[in-house]
Amino acid sequence: MAITAKWILKSKKMDIKQKYIDEIVNDRASGASELARRCLEIAMDIIWRIQTDGVREMKDEIEIFVRDLQNARPSMSPIKNMLQTWLDDLRTLPTFTLQEFRLEAMKTAEDLRERSLLAVEKVTRALLTILKPNSRIMTYSYSSTVAAAMKLCKKNGVCLVVSEGRPLFEGRKLAESTSADGIETTLITESQIGIFIKEVDLVVVGADTILQNGEVVNKAGTCLLALAARAADVPFYVACESFKKSQQTVADVELERMPASELGIDEKPYLQVANYYFDITPAELITAWITEDGVRLNN
Amino acid sequence: MAITAKWILKSKKMDIKQKYIDEIVNDRASGASELARRCLEIAMDIIWRIQTDGVREMKDEIEIFVRDLQNARPSMSPIKNMLQTWLDDLRTLPTFTLQEFRLEAMKTAEDLRERSLLAVEKVTRALLTILKPNSRIMTYSYSSTVAAAMKLCKKNGVCLVVSEGRPLFEGRKLAESTSADGIETTLITESQIGIFIKEVDLVVVGADTILQNGEVVNKAGTCLLALAARAADVPFYVACESFKKSQQTVADVELERMPASELGIDEKPYLQVANYYFDITPAELITAWITEDGVRLNN
Numbered sequence: 001m002a003i004t005a006k007w008i009l010k011s012k013k014m015d016i017k018q019k020y021i022d023e024i025v026n027d028r029a030s031g032a033s034e035l036a037r038r039c040l041e042i043a044m045d046i047i048w049r050i051q052t053d054g055v056r057e058m059k060d061e062i063e064i065f066v067r068d069l070q071n072a073r074p075s076m077s078p079i080k081n082m083l084q085t086w087l088d089d090l091r092t093l094p095t096f097t098l099q100e101f102r103l104e105a106m107k108t109a110e111d112l113r114e115r116s117l118l119a120v121e122k123v124t125r126a127l128l129t130i131l132k133p134n135s136r137i138m139t140y141s142y143s144s145t146v147a148a149a150m151k152l153c154k155k156n157g158v159c160l161v162v163s164e165g166r167p168l169f170e171g172r173k174l175a176e177s178t179s180a181d182g183i184e185t186t187l188i189t190e191s192q193i194g195i196f197i198k199e200v201d202l203v204v205v206g207a208d209t210i211l212q213n214g215e216v217v218n219k220a221g222t223c224l225l226a227l228a229a230r231a232a233d234v235p236f237y238v239a240c241e242s243f244k245k246s247q248q249t250v251a252d253v254e255l256e257r258m259p260a261s262e263l264g265i266d267e268k269p270y271l272q273v274a275n276y277y278f279d280i281t282p283a284e285l286i287t288a289w290i291t292e293d294g295v296r297l298n299n
Numbered sequence: 300m301a302i303t304a305k306w307i308l309k310s311k312k313m314d315i316k317q318k319y320i321d322e323i324v325n326d327r328a329s330g331a332s333e334l335a336r337r338c339l340e341i342a343m344d345i346i347w348r349i350q351t352d353g354v355r356e357m358k359d360e361i362e363i364f365v366r367d368l369q370n371a372r373p374s375m376s377p378i379k380n381m382l383q384t385w386l387d388d389l390r391t392l393p394t395f396t397l398q399e400f401r402l403e404a405m406k407t408a409e410d411l412r413e414r415s416l417l418a419v420e421k422v423t424r425a426l427l428t429i430l431k432p433n434s435r436i437m438t439y440s441y442s443s444t445v446a447a448a449m450k451l452c453k454k455n456g457v458c459l460v461v462s463e464g465r466p467l468f469e470g471r472k473l474a475e476s477t478s479a480d481g482i483e484t485t486l487i488t489e490s491q492i493g494i495f496i497k498e499v500d501l502v503v504v505g506a507d508t509i510l511q512n513g514e515v516v517n518k519a520g521t522c523l524l525a526l527a528a529r530a531a532d533v534p535f536y537v538a539c540e541s542f543k544k545s546q547q548t549v550a551d552v553e554l555e556r557m558p559a560s561e562l563g564i565d566e567k568p569y570l571q572v573a574n575y576y577f578d579i580t581p582a583e584l585i586t587a588w589i590t591e592d593g594v595r596l597n598n
């Protein structure tokens with residue numbers, strides 16, 4: 001009977017962990033920062049669910065689970081970075097009882113979450129130095145930082161052009177949100193980027209990761225927009241919190257490939273359907289990187 | 300009674316002319332060459348429907364109808380060019396009876412149609428000098444010339460990458476056709492062009508119009524593909540019959556704007572939805588223009 005109860009408990013723990021991993025794997029709508037903060041919330045919940053006898057075993061179990069979370073979305077550095085910072089912080093905690101450890105680990109995670117939110121707020125404010133009154137702005141996909149900045153400067157008469165963001169239409173989500181806020185918004189297909197780039201003053205996009213040499217991993221299509229901006233002599237800004245900086249190089253990046261079915265067409269003999277979510281924009285196409293530490297111009 | 304009968308006849312003629320104009324306006328699937336040849340077929344039919352007493356009146360009525368046809372798709376030069384050539388030919392015809400004129404005008408139109416088909420065939424063969432065995436080729440939208448060339452060299456082990464072609468999915472139509480023919484085809488979103496350009500040996504696209512200075516009017520998104528090809532050092536070829544050459548400059552071009560509803564989202568206050576079908580690729584991004592007259596390299 002005791003064995004059965006333990007088995008049920010273990011099976012339940014497995015279920016919730018897998019459920020959380022699946023949530024992160026399948027969340028195609030949230031940006032990398034949002035997902036990273038969500039991972040910290042998940043970690044805070046898991047701490048209370050892990051049943052062990054000591055702090056050491058608890059740390060080991062947390063580490064295993066965190067590795068799985070980090071690997072759930074390999075293209076999204078903030079998840080890796082934020083969880084790694086948390087693990088590093090946990091290692092430096094003094095020896096506690098199990099209960100004290102749980103409380104401290106929670107607090108550490110919550111601090112990181114707040115640091116991230118504060119960073120995003122700072123980036124948003126830094127962005128406002130770029131988004132002059134009446135600016136015509138083009139962006140790509142859905143960046144919560146860009147969305148927040150647009151909200152803040154909507155009284156400035158700025159207007160926005162964004163492409164729909166096939167296959168999951170994150171650009172459409174942004175357009176719905178900014179137009180509902182009273183910002184003049186034009187929604188286009190990705191294919192019209194080359195036409196509309198000539199109608200805007202600047203481009204600003206978010207990022208999933210900033211690589212070691214300044215290259216930007218972001219939603220597939222970003223590098224096309226950067227090329228179009230360069231050809232039209234329009235400045236191209238990348239705005240994100242510094243948690244998104246990574247020591248990875250282009251060679252290290254594994255681009256996530258998602259199900260072909262999202263394109264609404266089945267694969268068959270001789271017909272492959274590709275659905276990569278991210279691409280890499282070379283540093284030389286970027287005018288400046290904007291983080292909570294300020295605006296860094298590309299020299 | 301006689302007046303009534305005449306009125307009915309006139310109203311019927313109006314209907315068929317308007318029906319034909321509507322057909323050309325609403326045909327979003329056919330390429331410019333196909334549509335131009337279809338316009339000649341329509342003209343051949345209209346010649347037999349126009350009821351006049353003399354050749355001069357007939358010529359006047361034809362000219363009025365042809366102008367309407369030419370204006371039905373202002374971005375598509377082959378329609379303008381082919382019909383203009385036909386009108387010019389008609390003017391040089393000797394004085395005939397009405398019936399003789401009808402027959403000669405028919406013959407002239409049919410000759411032009413055949414000249415166009417022969418030109419496309421020659422372009423296809425010229426393309427084969429570019430599409431080496433095992434070439435990995437990227438294209439854009441649906442060009443009947445490119446489709447025909449792919450069919451001809453499918454035993455060479457060539458493979459094709461094409462993006463879906465929002466909003467009407469002409470690229471998907473091409474991918475369905477080439478894969479059914481046994482050509483290894485990869486279908487992507489427009490947003491993945493920057494990723495897949497690095498995987499191909501060359502790009503070849505059709506054209507709706509080649510402008511005076513070599514710029515190419517083609518399905519919106521073509522200029523993004525050309526920018527990506529240049530950045531990846533991949534040659535970019537344009538293949539089409541010479542009827543597509545125009546004396547227009549970039550300043551003369553009116554880009555067709557189609558209904559927003561094709562994007563599947565409604566306009567509302569503060570939200571505009573744009574749906575331009577064509578963009579212009581600058582000549583400097585083009586490696587060579589391939590017409591029935593041969594391959595002209597860009598110097």
